[in-house]
């Protein structure tokens with residue numbers, strides 16, 4: 001655990017935002033241990049990147065809590081014309097909290113006490129072994145390998161499953177035709193185009209695909225994010241799960257679908273086989289090394305930058321050094337049309353930089369979490385072979 005020195009920012013999930021319309025809402029944060037309280041206006045933010053989680057959250061910046069507060073803070077949202085006096089309300093809010101039982105934890109940006117970086121920032125300083133409690137069946141330390149399917153064995157060993165020629169043209173071509181109408185290399189900006197694009201939903205919720213994913217994770221999976229670019233995201237080494245709330249805890253997978261033969265120069269998907277068993281990058285550990293100016297860019301009034309983006313300057317070299325130190329191979333996925341690669345939420349992977357800018361890379365990416373591990377996405381629908389989380393973002 002990283003000791004949290006200051007809590008300055010919380011992210012409020014989209015379901016609270018959904019009911020807000022034009023109402024004047026204020027966030028009230030109360031430290032359970034000391035009863036200290038802070039308040040800040042709940043202001044809608046314009047999304048400025050794909051990998052921030054911002055599209056599903058509003059961000060509230062509050063005056064920092066002093067060292068010694070935490071680890072449990074309660075968040076309340078109040079509707080009022082004027083900012084309420086959070087400290088005066090704190091005793092009543094804590095009494096109310098006592099009646100609410102267990103609530104799903106919210107993502108919070110916490111700044112820990114920085115460690116000594118004189119020897120450089122190493123992967124071990126940014127990561128930690130995740131909570132072994134409640135991991136999916138195939139991530140348990142002991143499993144009867146003889147009882148596994150070939151896909152389950154590959155998943156356990158490598159953290160990926162490769163399905164050659166899995167999806168036919170009848171499924172892919174209607175989507176490709178629709179996607180060709182989008183004049184933007186990175187596809188739709190909206191992270192949930194599956195809400196409006198039926199042709200996409202058909203692919204990402206294709207019953208045989210969902211059945212394999214369910215057999216890898218151990219429960220029904222729910223689609224909640226798509227990347228529809230026909231170019232590499234150029235997002236450097238990362239494990240998806242470090243961008244997710246802690247309750248996801250391994251019940252996460254993503255799929256990479258080749259819509260055409262992938263050109264080696266286009267910036268293919270790359271991964272480190274077996275790295276799903278490495279320690280997991282931890283947001284609070286990563287953020288502790290941000291400079292004061294970078295923190296201000298994230299928490300300031302404009303909030304015009306995201307911490308996963310800003311921290312790549314030291315996260316990427318730390319992961320590259322770890323790959324070199326372990327002497328492990330990195331692999332590229334050079335799929336043909338209809339090939340599918342499923343990867344583990346803790347697998348180290350990246351969208352590599354293209355050798356020749358502008359070379360098309362026709363792919364479709366979907367991210368999924370187990371239905372019982374997404375209390376922050378309570379609205380769902382079932383279609384074709386699987387669930388998807390319901391959001392109201394317009395298709396852009």
Ligand SMILES: O=C(O)CCC(=O)C(=O)O
Pocket residue numbers: 227231232233234235240254268269270349350351352365
């Ligand atoms: O192939 C790519 O561009 C990488 C995609 C990626 O990193 C992700 O979806 O998490």
